[in-house]
Amino acid sequence: xxxxxxxxxxxxxxxxxxxxxxxxxxxxxxxxxxxxxxxxxxxxxxxxxxxxxxxxxxxxxxxxxxxxxxxxxxxxxxxxxxxxxxxxxxxxxxxxxxxxxxxxxxxxxxxxxxxxxxxxxxxxxxxxxxxxxxxxxxxxxxxxxxxxxxxxxxxxxxxxxxxxxxxxxxxxxxxxxxxxxxxxxxxxxxxxxxxxxxxxxxxxxxxxxxxxxxxxxxxxxxxxxxxxxxxxxxxxxxxxxxxxxxxxxxxxxxxxxxxxxxxxxxxxxxxxxxxxxxxxxxxxxxxxxxxxxxxxxxxxxxxxxxxxxxxxxxxxxxxxxxxxxxxxxxxxxxxxxxxxxxxxxxxxxxxxxxxxxxxxxxxxxxxxxxxxxxxxxxxxxxxxxxxxxxxxxx
Numbered sequence: 001x002x003x004x005x006x007x008x009x010x011x012x013x014x015x016x017x018x019x020x021x022x023x024x025x026x027x028x029x030x031x032x033x034x035x036x037x038x039x040x041x042x043x044x045x046x047x048x049x050x051x052x053x054x055x056x057x058x059x060x061x062x063x064x065x066x067x068x069x070x071x072x073x074x075x076x077x078x079x080x081x082x083x084x085x086x087x088x089x090x091x092x093x094x095x096x097x098x099x100x101x102x103x104x105x106x107x108x109x110x111x112x113x114x115x116x117x118x119x120x121x122x123x124x125x126x127x128x129x130x131x132x133x134x135x136x137x138x139x140x141x142x143x144x145x146x147x148x149x150x151x152x153x154x155x156x157x158x159x160x161x162x163x164x165x166x167x168x169x170x171x172x173x174x175x176x177x178x179x180x181x182x183x184x185x186x187x188x189x190x191x192x193x194x195x196x197x198x199x200x201x202x203x204x205x206x207x208x209x210x211x212x213x214x215x216x217x218x219x220x221x222x223x224x225x226x227x228x229x230x231x232x233x234x235x236x237x238x239x240x241x242x243x244x245x246x247x248x249x250x251x252x253x254x255x256x257x258x259x260x261x262x263x264x265x266x267x268x269x270x271x272x273x274x275x276x277x278x279x280x281x282x283x284x285x286x287x288x289x290x291x292x293x294x295x296x297x298x299x300x301x302x303x304x305x306x307x308x309x310x311x312x313x314x315x316x317x318x319x320x321x322x323x324x325x326x327x328x329x330x331x332x333x334x335x336x337x338x339x340x341x342x343x344x345x346x347x348x349x350x351x352x353x354x355x356x357x358x359x360x361x362x363x364x365x366x367x368x369x370x371x372x373x374x375x376x377x378x379x380x381x382x383x384x385x386x387x388x389x390x391x392x393x394x
Contacts, residue, residue: 002315002360006201006292007150007178007351012244013203019247020205020240031237032228041239048246052210055253056195057186064211064219064229065242069177070101071222072196072211075233076173077105077144079213079220080194081114083171084141090114093135093143097121097336099150099175106144114141124285125152125337129160136164142171147179147195151333151349152284153293155183162191171217177201177209181252182260182291187212197249199241203353204248208241259354263291266352266361270294273365277372279394283334283347292352297339299394300382301346301375309371315364318349340393 003011023044029037031045049060066072077092084090094106096118106116117135119127132143143165148155158174165172173194176185181202187195194217199208213219225234252259271282271294279299298306303319310317319331330344339347350364376382384390 002356002363004350004352004356004360004364005316005318006353007153007290007349008318009200009206010203010353011355012200012205013248013251015251016199016204016244016248020244023240023243027239031239032226044243045237045239048242051246051250053212055185055249056180056197056212057188058212059215062187062212062215064213064233065237066196066209066211066233067207067238068200068209069099069175069196069198070209072198072209073099073101073173073175074105075211075219075222076194076196076213077102077109077142078222079218080142080144080171080173081109082220083218084139085114087141089139089141091137091140092116093119093132093140093145095119095121095127095145095336097125097149097151097333098144098146099177102144102146102175103332119145121154121336123338125149125154125283125333126156126285126288127161129157129164132161133164133168136168136170140168140170142173144173144175144194147174147176147185148183148290149284149333150178151331152295152337153178153290153351154285155179155288155290157288158192159190165193166191178290181249182256184256187214193217199245199248202248202252204245205241208238208245210245255354260291262354263352263356266356266358267292267294269358270350270352270361270364273361274368277369279392280372281339281343281394283337283339290351292356294350294352296348297334297343297394298346298348298372299343299392300379300385301372303345303347305375306346306348306368306371309374310367313363313367313371315367318351319347343393 027040029041031042049063053060053063162172171193175196177198180197193214195212197210200206219232223234274296281297283295334344
């Protein structure tokens, strides 16, 4: 099997698994308990908080553990919105191609009286700090812009956007789920006020995430109950997963440079090969791009058919984000960068990691052109395009 869907989830590292095991079968106490077993779990929890904070340039007091990126996004946005509303600020700036954890939360806030402005991202899938500066108003409560897009891999100018927001005294949140462990992050240097990340995107366990909130920014609870996480996130902490997350993030950050070099080379070779397929197009910024992301549109085919035939050959890929891959609607990300509906339906996302090999790339480069050709030969629409009865869009 060739696994090329690391943007959806990653295989857990041995480092993370080994770190978790003692807190499953020996040190399984509740970290809120006063007896020794519980306190040892509490010590592990706080040590993990310190280690994760160090990886992103934060203070341990600024780290809140969550169930993942979606929860962290929800809490960050709702907390900032509530703070803004208290000051009569109800304008929120984001982009048209955010993850649905952001977009759906913003949609709900619109129903609660907030005004949401989604900035256009352009054909390369990025925005400029100048766009943000021009959109900020006196009543802007929050700017929330993803660090790197989960589908097309474009990396946005986060430090520049952070500087604009800090200079205008507007809170800045970034969904860094795809970036953490893959790109260098320093929340202080980059003027980030709120940041979300998720363990399973960097070889940690599913069901564990982090919300960083700069000291002095009060968080509003979205889960009520006990007093865990300084009263800001009720529920007994998942100590094994949190310990595993800390181990995985430390390992990813320690090997980031070498992993980036290897994975970027595989990515570029894959892009070069797939670009040879007629009437195909690379999606996303070709330069400012996540190390492992390859996203193409192939005219004249359906992405779902391509995925199923790749699966028959033992290749795991996706046609968009994992949260929407079951939908028949074209990706909102691809539509945001201007791809026609027809082309957006024929998309393929391949996301590599350091465990992928040259042989994997060779196999993908053999399989994809053959499958695309096979599907096109079956398509009446493609025959109309080839005969000139209909125009090509790519």
